[in-house]
Amino acid sequence: MTSTSPQTDLTVPPVRTALIVLGMHRSGTSALAGVLGHLGAALPQDLMAPSDMNAKGFFESNRITGLNDRLLAQAGVTWWDPRRFPAAWFDTPEAATLLDEAVEVLRADYGDAALFVMKDPRICRLLPFWIAALDRFGAQVRIVHTHRAAWDVAASLARWAEYEPEFGLVLWSRHVLDAEADSRALPRCFTSFEALMDDWRAVARHIADALDLDWPRGPDQAGVAVDDFLSRDLQHFRGASATGPDGQPLPPVAAELQQVLGAWVDEGESSQDHDRLDRLRSALDASGPLFDGLALRTVHRARQVAHLSGRVESLTADLTQARRDLSRAGQEADRRDAQIAEQAERLEVMERRQHVASVQLRQLTEQREREMQERLRLAIALDDPNAMADRLDDLAERVERVTAERRRERDRLNAEAEAMAAEGARLREDLATARAERDAAQRWGATREAELLASTSWRVTAPLRAVSRVARRLRP
Structure with missing residues (x-):
């Protein structure tokens, strides 16, 4: 009796995993993406250069960020638009053309990497587009949500972009709510900037367990490098501030959203909160047009300051x-x-x-x-x-x-x-x-x-x- 060895199907491509970091600008997404890179997840080839805003680096792809800006522009919106992104645009011929380009961008940035990190806060508004692109690319999607105290984000935006704190809270709510709603069908987990800075090893273990991942370099191997990377000079504004300038409390939508996210980080996601978040998102959708004047005034003033700074x-x-x-x-x-x-x-x-x-x-x-x-x-x-x-x-x-x-x-x-x-x-x-x-x-x-x-x-x-x-x- 002769035994035969099993035949290997060489036509099946290896499974690849895209780890998408979702979070509002100035929420610690760069810090989290940097840690994931130290743990062995591949970073994009065309990395954005560090700047005074992020001295340790952004860990974003110039190609992906540029494509996202073009996508937003073709849809007639901006990343700072307080209204929801028009979902119908994803079915347009323009979206199909950019989808083909997105697959080529993914090939150029990640090649054959088995596990790689994608990070750009604009993806919070554009997640359905990138899910489709990654599916064509042959990668399964895993989501890591991270957030930061809303007033801390607003303070950071005021410092780096001259945005009014109230407008920063609107943008924080918009990004977080859209990213949460559009990722419910995907494997995901939740963390925060504060949790990462307090105990990054626990965050790394939590992500691996929740998303069924094996880090190419475990926390023990990457420990020294990550400890050095997460130095306290990354924290320009930290403290999980409960109140804003002059003791202002958070607006109701932002306050309830922050409370839900905090509970999910500490206790795990609860599907019972989905209805609450849907209600908050609908409330933001209904009030979005009311913030147009605030958005335009804030951005116009920021541009004036940038122009005058340039003149200086x-x-x-x-x-x-x-x-x-x-x-x-x-x-x-x-x-x-x-x-x-x-x-x-x-x-x-x-x-x-x-x-x-x-x-x-x-x-x-x-x-x-x-x-x-x-x-x-x-x-x-x-x-x-x-x-x-x-x-x-x-x-x-x-x-x-x-x-x-x-x-x-x-x-x-x-x-x-x-x-x-x-x-x-x-x-x-x-x-x-x-x-x-x-x-x-x-x-x-x-x-x-x-x-x-x-x-x-x-x-x-x-x-x-x-x-x-x-x-x-x-x-x-």
């Missing part, structure tokens, strides 16, 4: 550049001053040499006159040819030799004097030019800075610059 940065850069130019002009003036001093010293040396040459020329002339007188005396003495015959030849030779030497010396001195006179004229011209350039550079730099400081933009943004300086000093 631009003007500051202009002033810095003007001061650099002035400094360079000063350095150039100093260089010119050094050249002027050097040229003045050379001119003084040339003038001394010219004076010496003039004295030597005068002495040569006087010597020539003396020689002429001596030749005259010789001529008189020649009236006695016998007495002076022997001496005449010697004296004549001497006179001719001295005369030739003096002529050559005179010519040399004349040529040197002319050269020094020309060099002196050139040096005086260079000196005048250098002084003029130095004065022009100093005037240009002073005029440039005066124009900038006197400009309307610089005066208008003076209060904003003062506030910015105070904020930087107060910022932890």
Whole structure:
């Protein structure tokens, strides 16, 4: 009897799992996604770069975030729209085109990864679209909901986006309610930013148990890296604040929603709360149009602040550049001053040499006159040819030799004097030019800075610059 080994079906692709982190902006979704990455879940290839807002990183895909922005724009909404996303749009030809593109984005970011993390707060509004895309991609979907105290989120949005706290509460409620409602048919679990920061190991175990996952790197292996990653400097606003500015209580919808989420984190999800959450979502849908004015005013003001901040940065850069130019002009003036001093010293040396040459020329002339007188005396003495015959030849030779030497010396001195006179004229011209350039550079730099400081933009943004300086000093 012969035994046969079972045949393996090579056509069945391996099961892949997409772990989607759902939560409102500034709710600790980046911290949770970073921990999941340390536990071995694959992160996107095209990671968004860190910034001051998230110094440790966002752990979002640039491709996915960009696609979500385009999707929202084609549907005629924004991520900060307080109204529910129009569900009918998911059945449009535009959605079908973007769905094909989403599958390609998933391939580019995650390849053949068996377990990977998706995170972008916009997915809270767009979850049905990404469920369809992941199904085409061949990945099963698991959901991890995370939230943060509503007033803490509002405070963070006010700091980083200049959003009014009340508008931050509306957006928090919108994202959380939509994400919860659209994920009920999927395996999911709930946690919070506070729970993650208090005991991330317990959160990791809870997620693994609830979603039937095996971490590629367990908490023991990843412990040191995660402890370092979850440093307390990630927490700009923390404290599960019960009240907002001036002791304001949470509005009823946000307060009840936060109470339900807190109970689910501590005790597990209860299906009995679904009706309560549906009622809260319907109430938010009904009141959504009432928040349009608040949304537009908040975003408009935030954009004005961003624009003025940009103008401040631009003007500051202009002033810095003007001061650099002035400094360079000063350095150039100093260089010119050094050249002027050097040229003045050379001119003084040339003038001394010219004076010496003039004295030597005068002495040569006087010597020539003396020689002429001596030749005259010789001529008189020649009236006695016998007495002076022997001496005449010697004296004549001497006179001719001295005369030739003096002529050559005179010519040399004349040529040197002319050269020094020309060099002196050139040096005086260079000196005048250098002084003029130095004065022009100093005037240009002073005029440039005066124009900038006197400009309307610089005066208008003076209060904003003062506030910015105070904020930087107060910022932890």
